[in-house]
Amino acid sequence: MRPLTIALAGAAITLAACTSPRHRAPVEERGTVSRPPVVATAPAPAASLPAVAEPMKPATQPDETARVAAGSYVVRPGDTLIRIGLETGQNWRDIARWSGLENPNALEVGQVLRVAPPEPAPGAAVTQAVAPPARADAKPLPSAAGAAGGTATAAAPTTPPPAAASTAATRDAEDGLAWQWPATGAVLRGFDEARTKGVAIGGQAGDPVLAAADGRVVYAGSGLRGYGNLVIVKHNATYLSAYAHNQALLVKEDQVVRRGQKIAEMGSSDAERVQLHFEIRRLGKPVDPTRFLPPR
Structure with missing residues (x-):
């Protein structure tokens, strides 16, 4: 009886273990975890974001x-x-x-x-606003207060004075301008684009400063630091010239001047000594004036 009882008890334990509900839970949980839905579609939006946003900024830079x-x-x-x-x-x-x-x-x-004229609208008529300077006559100043922002003290002569032998004109083949020396003194300092941007011409206080070529005055005053009393003459669309450190300005803005006309008196404004600082600029860039002026 005893061995039979032991065998029956072991069989009952084995059967109870097989039918216990605790062994069905892992099967149901794995089935729930392995359901496909939400995980597969989540990465899609992240992959599409960079392609939409990035290329827009660089396109406006050029x-x-x-x-x-x-x-x-x-x-x-x-x-x-x-x-x-x-x-x-x-x-x-x-x-x-x-x-x-x-x-x-x-x-x-x-x-x-x-810094350039705006382009005319399509179909608009293009007109010349200002006549070429060479065709206009120079006008004398009515009073000493004529020079805008400057220190004018005398009226400009109606006719240019005779040019000295050392200031005989030379013609620029590129633009047809006839150039002459703006003063008769010796050259004190040569051209250096990085430092001087022009040449320094010596002389005595009150010596005449002459327009180096026909043109129109676009500035006469003392508002540019380092230049003192300054005259800037625009000759055409390419060239302008500058005359600095004067003691007196004899022209005003928008006045037409002729080559050899007295436009200022030499001085030492904003300079250590009496001198004329003279520049020629081509499209705004300083160039060596001695390339355009006649040899002495």
Whole structure:
């Protein structure tokens, strides 16, 4: 009886273990975890995000660079409208008008200015606003207050004085301009584009300063630091000339001048000694004046 009882008890335990509900739970949980739904579709949106957003920014950069480069100028620290005009070969008043400036003295670093005439609208008639300077006669100043922002003390002569032998004119084959020396003194300092941007011509206080070629005065005043009393003459679309450190200015802005006409008196304003600082600029870039002036 005892071995039979033990065998029956073992069989009952084995049967109870097989039918226990605790062994069915892992099967149901694995079935629940392995259901496909939510996990497979989650990565799709993340993969599509970069393709939509990134390429938009670089596309505008070339257009903006081209806009700034095409007849525009970005204001830098220390800039004035007069200096910008000198460096771009334009009349500062034109730059103010083209850029729509209400106050030409209030420039901001990073501001974009137009330094070339705006293109006419399609189909619009193009007119010449200003006659060529060579065809117009020079006008004398009515009084000493005539020079804008300058220190004019006398009226400009109605006819240019006779040129000295050392100031005989030479003609620029590229633009048809006839150039002459603006003063008869010795050259004190030669051209250096990085430092002087022109030549220094010696003389005595009050010596005549002459227009080096026909043109129109685009600036006469003392508003450009380092130049003292300054006259800038625009000769054509390519060239302008600058006459600095004068003691007196004899012309005013927008006045037509002829080659050899007295436009100022030599001085030492904003300089260590009496001298004429003379520049010729081609499209705003300083060039060696001795390349254009006749040999002495």
